[in-house]
Amino acid sequence: KEQVKSLRETLGIKVTGPDPPHPVSSFAHFGFDDSLMKVIRKSEYTQPTPIQAQAIPAALSGRDVLGIAKTGSGKTAAFIWPMLVHIMDQRELADGDGPIGLILAPTRELSQQIYTEAKRFGKVYNINVVCCYGGGSKWEQSKSLETGAEVVVATPGRIIDLVKMKATNLTRVTFLVLDEADRMFDMGFEPQVRSICDHTRPDRQTLLFSATFKKRVEKLARDALTDPIRIVQGDIG
Ligand code: ADP
Numbered sequence: 001k002e003q004v005k006s007l008r009e010t011l012g013i014k015v016t017g018p019d020p021p022h023p024v025s026s027f028a029h030f031g032f033d034d035s036l037m038k039v040i041r042k043s044e045y046t047q048p049t050p051i052q053a054q055a056i057p058a059a060l061s062g063r064d065v066l067g068i069a070k071t072g073s074g075k076t077a078a079f080i081w082p083m084l085v086h087i088m089d090q091r092e093l094a095d096g097d098g099p100i101g102l103i104l105a106p107t108r109e110l111s112q113q114i115y116t117e118a119k120r121f122g123k124v125y126n127i128n129v130v131c132c133y134g135g136g137s138k139w140e141q142s143k144s145l146e147t148g149a150e151v152v153v154a155t156p157g158r159i160i161d162l163v164k165m166k167a168t169n170l171t172r173v174t175f176l177v178l179d180e181a182d183r184m185f186d187m188g189f190e191p192q193v194r195s196i197c198d199h200t201r202p203d204r205q206t207l208l209f210s211a212t213f214k215k216r217v218e219k220l221a222r223d224a225l226t227d228p229i230r231i232v233q234g235d236i237g
């Protein structure tokens, strides 16, 4: 117990919420299989970042996660790796044809960055990743969705448009990530983000990441997450 406390102090994170799992200090302790470990080793990352050390065990145990950490703290991998494990567990069980994993991001650039990472790691399992953002061709995006996307990275307005066009559906989403929630709100996407939460299964697993923890993000966390493990890095929040 004391050891866990001091490891969290060393990592500079504060953790609250019911029964949080222990943080880990090494990639080997996540329990990832050899194929995923191989690409992680190829990225030349030496050890998990503080947010990864705590958020990944929490997400792998099926818990909802609220992660508050500044830009550059490695949040992308903190949700992508557990999402890939989730999809490998779910892909045989899930009926339907929509995505199993859905990642919402505020802008085209950010969604493309996440897409690149998701593809890089997802290819070890042949996971099909599709990126949909405002400003891109709806026709092209709906064509790529037809190829059977298991993971969709999207801006909130665009994925709603594509659902309305029946280019995809969200009935199979069991792993939802709200990335850069504060920026999505700054851009006016709050109604869309909330609508997407309301149109996905209530028993989904949800991860919410933000660089700041303002009132509106706090309220979204209360509404969209169930008994989350809240991880705050540094002095924010
Ligand atoms: P955030 O989303 O928190 O702003 P990113 O996920 O974009 O941060 O990561 C920032 C940078 O850190 C990226 O270049 C990423 O490849 C790198 N990175 C991620 N995890 C690690 C790690 N464990 N060790 C070293 N670098 C990492």
Ligand code: MG
Pocket (backbone or CB within 6 Å): 075, 076, 179, 180
């Ligand atoms: Mg990020």
